[in-house]
Amino acid sequence: GAVVSQHPSWVICKSGTSVKIECRSLDFQATTMFWYRQFPKQSLMLMATSNEGSKATYEQGVEKDKFLINHASLTLSTLTVTSAHPEDSSFYICSAIERSYGNEQFFGPGTRLTVL
Amino acid sequence: AQSVSQHNHHVILSEAASLELGCNYSYGGTVNLFWYVQYPGQHLQLLLKYFSGDPLVKGIKGFEAEFIKSKFSFNLRKPSVQWSDTAEYFCAVNAPNDYKLSFGAGTTVTVRA
Numbered sequence: 307g308a309v310v311s312q313h314p315s316w317v318i319c320k321s322g323t324s325v326k327i328e329c330r331s332l333d334f335q336a337t338t339m340f341w342y343r344q345f346p347k348q349s350l351m352l353m354a355t356s357n358e359g360s361k362a363t364y365e366q367g368v369e370k371d372k373f374l375i376n377h378a379s380l381t382l383s384t385l386t387v388t389s390a391h392p393e394d395s396s397f398y399i400c401s402a403i404e405r406s407y408g409n410e411q412f413f414g415p416g417t418r419l420t421v422l
Numbered sequence: 423a424q425s426v427s428q429h430n431h432h433v434i435l436s437e438a439a440s441l442e443l444g445c446n447y448s449y450g451g452t453v454n455l456f457w458y459v460q461y462p463g464q465h466l467q468l469l470l471k472y473f474s475g476d477p478l479v480k481g482i483k484g485f486e487a488e489f490i491k492s493k494f495s496f497n498l499r500k501p502s503v504q505w506s507d508t509a510e511y512f513c514a515v516n517a518p519n520d521y522k523l524s525f526g527a528g529t530t531v532t533v534r535a
Binding site (some may be wrong): 310338340347348349350351352355399401403409410411413414415416 | 465530
C-alpha cells in the first residue's frame, strides 16, 4: 500500500517557539493531504485540507495564522505551529489521498508535540 | 455536515470472544463509511469500507461490517478476537466526492489472553 511518513515523530519545544512538522507521501504523488489533531482518548479532528500549489482550506475554528500549512510539492506538506503554547500540545496526524487506490486516505504515523 | 457516534468507549474481552462495535452516523444523503484501526504506537490503517452495493462488507484480519441504512448504522464485527486485536477502532464517514472524513470518538478494545 501507499506509505505516508511524518517527521519528526515527537518534538518538545518551549512556549513561544515555532515547530514545523513534515508529511511526505513516499511512493505516490498526493495533490491533497489532510492535517488532523488528536487529543488523548479522543477522535481525530480535521484541521485543514492541504492542496498542492494552492492555499490550504481550514476547518471552522482552526486559526490559519497559527497553523501554517504549505503544500509546495506533490509529495510534501508541512504544518508549522507558530508561537506554540501548552494548549497546542497534541498528536498531529496527516493523511494523503492516493487516487489509484480508489481515493483512499493513507495516514502518517503522527507527531507528538509537547509545548513546555 | 456529518457526525459519527460510537457507543462503546472501552471494550474488554477475552480471546476467542466475539466482538461488535457500534457506529451510527447522522447525515441526510449518501455516505461512504469506513472503519479504521490504530494499533498501539502505529498509524491508522483501513480495516474496511463501504461505498455501495452489498451492505455486508468484509475487511482485513477477519473483520466485517454491516451497513443498515434504515438505522444509519455501520457496526463492526469479528466472530473470534485475538490478543493482537487490541487497538483503538474508529468509525468514519464522508460524502461521495468529498474526501474529508468525520471520525467517531473511537473505541478502545482490550483483548485479554
